Amino acid sequence: MTTNILEMQGITKTFPGVKALSNVTLGVARGEVHAICGENGAGKSTLMKVLSGVYPHGTYEGDIVFENETVEFKDLTDSEAKGIVIIHQELALSPYLSIAENIFLNNEQKSRSGLIDWNKTNHEASKLLARVGLRENPTTKILDIGVGKQQLVEIAKALSKRVKLLILDEPTAALNDEDSDHLLNLILHLKEQGITSIIISHKLNEIKKVADSVTVIRDGKTIETIAKADVTEDRIIKDMVGRDLEHRYPDHTPHIGEELLRVEDWTAHHPQDTTRVMVDKVNLNVRAGEIVGIAGLMGAGRTEFAMSLFGHSYGSKISGSVFLRGKEIKTRSVAEAIDHGIAYATEDRKTYGLNLIEDIKRNISMASLKKLEKYGLVHDNEEYKVANEYRHSMNIKAPNVLVKTGKLSGGNQQKVVLSKWIYSDPQVLILDEPTRGIDVGAKYEIYSIINRLAAEGKGIIVISSELPELLGICDRVYALSEGRITGELPVAEATPEAMLKLMTMEKPR
Secondary structure (H helix, E strand, C coil), rough: CCEEEEEEEEEEECCCCEEEEEEEEEEEEEEEEEEECCCCCCHHHHHHHHHCCCCCCCEEEEEEEEECEEEEEHHHHHHHHCCCEECCCCCCCCCCCCCHHHHHHCCCCECCCCCCHHHHHHHHHHHHHHCCCCCCCCCCCCCHHCHHHHHHHHHHHHCCCCCEEEEECCCCCCCCCCHHHHHHHHHHHHHHHCCEEEEEECCCCHHHCCCCCEEEEECCEEEEEHHHCCHHHHHHHHHHHHCCCCCCCCCCCCCCCCCEEEEEEEEECCCCCCCCCCEEEEEEEEEECEEEEEEEECCCHHHHHHHHHHCCCCCCCHHHHHHHHEEEEEECCCCHHHCCCEECCCCHHHHHHCCCEHHHHHHCCCCCCCHHHCCEEEEEHHHHHHHHHHHCCCCCCCCCCEEHHHCCCHHHHHHHHHHHHHCCCEEEEEEECCCCCCHHHHHHHHHHHHHHHHHHHCCCEECCCCCHHHHHHHCEEEEEEEEEEEEEEEEECCCCHHHHHHHCCCCCC
């Protein structure tokens, strides 16, 4: 009789042309928080989909033993009936239904007559919301609450199913620091109530905070399971990437030239409420071969600045001047910005950066179709050749360029986004949260690509919520607060303390 609530033994899962999992073993003790780490594409999510019945029994090899019983799940309903509930990174909530309706979807609270008892539904939902620390009216629609609160609704939904084993796939990937901290504390609170959790995360500081043990998966294989007392970031990183990463950031020797981009008095108002100034007289410049960072707290206006500059993609009543190599230019549309050599890689690659149902080839070419035009049509062979060259040069892990981008890991999706904009041959490339949701090994590759672009003489602007990232890769950093530039420092002087002081500077009232 084992003390483990879960044993996965010899799990092998194959997709056409790809072995995603190879003889993976996983043991999870009852009542613990067990972390699973690995690079994007290592097989973490695939393993959890096998466990939860998303990939049903018969589509994989190996055995799953839950509470000392060999189980064979044919779908999610099967696994949930046993008390295994998975919360995916892409939340499965209906935005136009209420919190209570979402919690009890397919598990409706019915009266004796068989009709839904709305009083009972809302009352029981209120009790579950109290358990997860969410102070919201259960009749509130999902679309009216933020993603941090939505994550808590998902956990309340799991509790309504009498969960024994809760699986959370990258639960804090889209959360700010405050919401992330609340969620991690909730996981520890659920542990005190006897609920076992498996958490998939690439954030090593969060893993160290909550995990009792860590299993590392690399290339679809189990590398090792580490007890809490032996967990170190260096050990996890070495297991994940198969080598020591002595430096988190690649060496960068800048060769900075003439001024490429200069922005003067750039101002943008909120698109719906034109009385709100979101970007307030921003002045900024970037030189050839320079990597310039923009730091700021959530809501500081970083993305609003970048999008308003990139073809007025955000905002209304936009004013100010843009100069490229000393000559004033207009960027009134995305096409105009691209024609002038300005590119913007969005922070939300899944919604705005990629067409997930299209293949790698078409995603890489979509911003530069004119370059592939012949007799008014896209030259298919040339498009394939270009995409294949980027697949190799950017180390995009896919068997060919006809793979749908929605099938790629986060790191490889980001490489496709970068390939798209690099192929457009920009002079200035704005990268908004370029490593969000990406593991440490893939981050290093992205940093190396940024360095390479700077070495080619391009001007790079990097927006990031991770201050150590900006200090690790940039030559100079601007601080943005309440839509204003509050200071700029060369990276040698940009200590975390100095930057935070600038990032929290309030606008004069």
